[in-house]
Amino acid sequence: MQYLSLIIVTTLYLLISYAVFMISRVVYVLENSGTLGNILQDNSLASLLHGSLLFDTSAIMYTHAVVVLALVVLPKKRYNVVYWLYTVINAVCIVMNLGDAVYFKYTGHRTTASVFSEFSNEGNLMKVFAAETVSHWYLFLTGMAMIVIVFFLSRKILLPFTSEDTGTEVSTPGGMSRENKIRKMERIRRVALLLFFLPLCIFGIRGGIGRAVRPITLSNANQFVAHPVEAAVVLNTPFSLLRSIGKSVFADPGYFTESEMNAVFSPVHCEQPDTVRRKNVVIIILESFGKDYVGELDFIGPERNKYEILTPFIDFLSNVSLTFRNSFSNGRKSIDAMPSILSSIPHFVEPFFLTPSAMNDVSSIAGELGKEGYYSAFFHGAPNGSMGFEAYARASGFKDYFGMKEYVADKRFGGEKDFDGTWAIWDEPFLQFFALKMSEFKEPFVSTVFTASSHHPYNVPENYAERLKNLIISKTDGALREENPIHKCVKYTDDALRKFFDKAREQPWYENTIFVVTADHTNIVDHDIYGTDIGLFAVPIIFYDPSGEMPQGVSETVCQHTDIMPTLLAWLGYGGKYVAWGKNVIAHDASAKEDSWAVNYSGGIYQYVYGNRLIQFNGKEVTAVYDYCDDPLLKKNLLPSLKTSTDVAMAEKKLKAVIQSYMQRMVTNNLIVREER
Numbered sequence: 236m237q238y239l240s241l242i243i244v245t246t247l248y249l250l251i252s253y254a255v256f257m258i259s260r261v262v263y264v265l266e267n268s269g270t271l272g273n274i275l276q277d278n279s280l281a282s283l284l285h286g287s288l289l290f291d292t293s294a295i296m297y298t299h300a301v302v303v304l305a306l307v308v309l310p311k312k313r314y315n316v317v318y319w320l321y322t323v324i325n326a327v328c329i330v331m332n333l334g335d336a337v338y339f340k341y342t343g344h345r346t347t348a349s350v351f352s353e354f355s356n357e358g359n360l361m362k363v364f365a366a367e368t369v370s371h372w373y374l375f376l377t378g379m380a381m382i383v384i385v386f387f388l389s390r391k392i393l394l395p396f397t398s399e400d401t402g403t404e405v406s407t408p409g410g411m412s413r414e415n416k417i418r419k420m421e422r423i424r425r426v427a428l429l430l431f432f433l434p435l436c437i438f439g440i441r442g443g444i445g446r447a448v449r450p451i452t453l454s455n456a457n458q459f460v461a462h463p464v465e466a467a468v469v470l471n472t473p474f475s476l477l478r479s480i481g482k483s484v485f486a487d488p489g490y491f492t493e494s495e496m497n498a499v500f501s502p503v504h505c506e507q508p509d510t511v512r513r514k515n516v517v518i519i520i521l522e523s524f525g526k527d528y529v530g531e532l533d534f535i536g537p538e539r540n541k542y543e544i545l546t547p548f549i550d551f552l553s554n555v556s557l558t559f560r561n562s563f564s565n566g567r568k569s570i571d572a573m574p575s576i577l578s579s580i581p582h583f584v585e586p587f588f589l590t591p592s593a594m595n596d597v598s599s600i601a602g603e604l605g606k607e608g609y610y611s612a613f614f615h616g617a618p619n620g621s622m623g624f625e626a627y628a629r630a631s632g633f634k635d636y637f638g639m640k641e642y643v644a645d646k647r648f649g650g651e652k653d654f655d656g657t658w659a660i661w662d663e664p665f666l667q668f669f670a671l672k673m674s675e676f677k678e679p680f681v682s683t684v685f686t687a688s689s690h691h692p693y694n695v696p697e698n699y700a701e702r703l704k705n706l707i708i709s710k711t712d713g714a715l716r717e718e719n720p721i722h723k724c725v726k727y728t729d730d731a732l733r734k735f736f737d738k739a740r741e742q743p744w745y746e747n748t749i750f751v752v753t754a755d756h757t758n759i760v761d762h763d764i765y766g767t768d769i770g771l772f773a774v775p776i777i778f779y780d781p782s783g784e785m786p787q788g789v790s791e792t793v794c795q796h797t798d799i800m801p802t803l804l805a806w807l808g809y810g811g812k813y814v815a816w817g818k819n820v821i822a823h824d825a826s827a828k829e830d831s832w833a834v835n836y837s838g839g840i841y842q843y844v845y846g847n848r849l850i851q852f853n854g855k856e857v858t859a860v861y862d863y864c865d866d867p868l869l870k871k872n873l874l875p876s877l878k879t880s881t882d883v884a885m886a887e888k889k890l891k892a893v894i895q896s897y898m899q900r901m902v903t904n905n906l907i908v909r910e911e912r
Contacts, residue, residue, distance in 0.1 A: 241306055241428040247392050248302065248321060249295060255325050255381060256291040256471055259332035262377060264468060266336040269759070270343075270766040274468055277461035277870070286459030286469030289442055293451060294474040296439035298324050303432045307425045318389040326382045331472040333374045337367055340759055341691075343567045343771045344838045345470045347453070347479035347585065359657055366657070366692045452478055453839055457853060462768045462869065463838035484590045485583075485901040488854065490891040500892035502579075502816050502900070503908060504801055508808035512784075515748040516600065516609075516681040516803055517673070519735075520576060521728060522569070522689045525757030526562075526773040527765040528725045529553070545725045548733035549775065552752065556779040557786050559794035559820070561864075563772040563833045563844065564756050566796075569685070572755035573627050575796035577601070577683060579815030580906065583836045583897055588627055595904045600800045602632020603813050604681050612637060612676065614669050614684040616660035624685060633683075642668050659687035661696050662728045666735035674742045685755070688731070689724040699727050721759050740781075749806070750779040751799055764867040769842060769849050772835050778802070786821060793844050794820050795833035812908040816897060832886075834893055843890040850886050854894075857887050 264271045274283070302324065305317045335346045368375050442451030453475060456466035491499070528545045544550065565575040566582030574580040574587060577599040587593065601611035612635040613628035615621065619638035628636050642660050643650045645668060653664045660668075669684045676682070688695070700723075732752070739745050754774040760766040765773060776794050778785060785806065797817030805819040818830065832845040841852045847864040850857050860873040860883055877883050900906055 241424045242431050244392055245303055245306065245428060245432060248389065249299065251385060251388055252295045252299060252325060252328075253288075253291060255329060255385060256295065256332070257287065258381065259329060260287060260468065260471065262333060262374065263336040263339070266371075266374065267339050267467075270340070270464060270771075271468060273763075274460075274465055278459075278465065282459045283469060286456060287471075289451065289459075290456065290470050290474050292439040293442055294328070294471050294477070296436045297477050298328060298473060300432075300436055303428065303436075307429055311421075314393055318386070318393045321389045322382065322386040325385045328471075328473050329378050329381050329385075331476065333378045334367075335472040336374065337371055339467060341568065341756075343464050343467075345453075345467050345472050345475035347475050362657060363692075370692065455839075457839050457858070461859075461872075463840035463842075463851065464766070464768050464771060466838040479585075484585045485587075485592060485898050487898050487902060488891070488895055490895050496892045496895050499888055500896060502814045502896050503812060504804075504815050505812045506805050506808075506810060506819075508805070508810050511808035512806065513679045513747075514807060515673075515679050515744050516604070516751070516807075517748055518576065518600075518681075518683040518751045518799070519732070519753070520572060520683065520685045521732070521752065521754045522686050523721065523756065523758035524549075524689060524725065524728070524754030524775065525765060526775055527757065527761045528722070529775050545722055546729040548729050548736075549752065549777070552736075552779055553775070553777055553789075555787060556752075556777045557788065557790060557821070558775070558777050559790050559792060561791070561833075561844070562753075562774060562776040562794040563769070563835060564754070564774045564796050565772075565833075565835050567756050567771065567837070569622060569755045572796065573624060573685075574631075576753060576755075576799050578631055578906075579797040579800040579817045581795075581797050581816050581834055581836070581897065583841070583894065587901060588623065588630075592901045592904075595901065596907050597631050598813060598907045599631035599633070600803060601628075601634070601681050601683075603800075603804060603809060603811060604679075604807070605632050605634070606811060607809065608679075610634060610676050610678075610680040612672075612680070612682050614638075614665070614672075614682070616642060616662075616665040616687055617658055621659075628683075637668075637672060645672075647671070655688065655694060655696075657692060657694070658690055661731075662686045662688040663696070663731035663734060666731050667738055670735055670738040670742060673739075673744060676744075678744055678747065680744075686728055686731075689721060689728045689758075693720045693724050695723050695727045699723075719759055719761050746781050748781065749785065749803065750777075750781075751803070752777040752779065753796065753799070767863075767867070767869045768837055768840075768851070769844065769861075769863050769869070770867070771837070772842075790820065791831075792820050793831040793833050793846070795835075797834075814900065814906055814908060816893060832889070834890065841890060841894060843886055843893075845886050845889075848882075848886070850883060850890070852887060852890055857883060 264274060299321075302317060302321050305320055306314075309316060338346055440450065442455065453466075453470065456470045457463055459469045460466055490496070530544050530546060530550050564572060566572060566586070568586065570586045570589065571582035574597075575582065578597055580587065580597070601609070605611055611633045613624070613633045614637045615624050616639055619625055619636070619640045621638070625636045625638065639654070639660055642648060642653070642665060648664055648668055653660045655661050659665070666684065666686070673680065673682055753776045757765060757771055757774060764770050776796070776799065795817060797815065798820045799817070801815045801817045802819045802821055804813070806821060816834070832843065834844075835842050839853065840858065841854065843850045843852065844863070847862055849861045849863045849869070851859040857874060860877050861869045861871065862873065863869065
């Protein structure tokens, strides 16, 4: 047993770490019970445990190798360093996992390394973290308790080994001294530990034993769960971060030859317009406005009347506009929405302008209309440079950017006192600034505003606080609950939007303008159908033409963020060539499934909506097919009965062509149509 003492210490340390990761996972699920609370309904506990242990083993081997190395190389009298090192490593893992439990509701997946680029320009993160810590005090206390327990257990286990061996003199053949015997025993112990841990570490990081086993990646989590959003349960945040650092994000999958791919799908658009309309374009991107909050566009239908109306103005607007019953975002974060809405570039794998592909040449609706003499401007009430919006706007062709700096400089408004204290200027004054500033532009123009107030920490201006305070409302089952904390922000921004349109109607450019109102992504889930793999992407998309020239009514065509740019360019009569992974939803027939589609990406799975169906594809094969209209909770996977379906095969082929065209153009810097020479 003396030879095995360090192996026993290491084994006990590893077992404690497994417990830490598993407890953190349980807390993660409980914190996100609205989305993950029914995890055992469609998944077996055995499969979840298998996947969890696989990814936990990999993460623990990655992070704990330095602890074992310290046990091997440090003298015994320095072993106190080991339990401190062990405690710090586990503390970091605890903070990552529990902190990510809060962030999940905004992303729908475990955090990856791209988060460091996403928030690299933010100067208010400490304030946000502090606010989150206060509002999630129970997670803070849970984490602190776990860290303290880890420290005391690790110290108790290692203390007996921090001093030299004691005991009676033992004679040895050849007259070996006791001191030499102790040194020899120590060397044997350390070599035994190394021989024990090295294969365990290698196989653990790879995710298995055997030549056919490849190192596990984030996408492997999907084999253990029924739905992509549930992959977050078997994954852990340290693994997600470590396995995404420095990884090549985009690669050509090689599904087709070039000619085969283009025959199925090409992102190059070239319209032959019959009519040219020199109308202004105003695109309004509302922070966190999922369909869940918009009564007229909600999947809930008749049941919505049991709830307080949150968005009376958007409900009104949707009734006098071209709206879509089945409309979706292409991503789950603000940083995904900018390229999708303005440049018709979907989010696949990672936000592309957080990757090396950010250096690609890129256009947008502003860049394309700029060729026709349009002026363009982007508005965002946060400090200039926030979220990388200014960089993207300028790179994609917007001529000017108006942020907090420009707002504060405008003496018509309240300046810095209109700052919400965390993110940006409150929506009401900033949207008024937006309306008046556009009256200074030469027509025609294309202008975009990104709102900010319907965002965590879910505050509203003091003069609105009492009127929009949380209420107690009825659920469909008759029970009472406290209103979702974002609701007051949704109501505030809806009212700010009403006041914007009131002001816009007074401006000379109003009647000659096409307005688009959408949301960047969904937010806190209020109803189960919005916590599904596709429900998490359900956002409103509204085209409003005050002149009444554009079609009105609710369309059955599947619509996505990437459809906004080609629809607007086609309606305006733009005749140039451009790259867009979307379609003109005005021209397409909703009854033709090949013309009614949307794509997005969630947890390693590509999703393709066409007609009333949703297929899920892992990059190699279709893994699920759902009728998301008749089965909105995605309970019945139709794939077993549709494996030989021509319909599904055609949808898979289209999705593959979309993916391949995207990957090819990302890696070859081919996101614009270059002039022929």
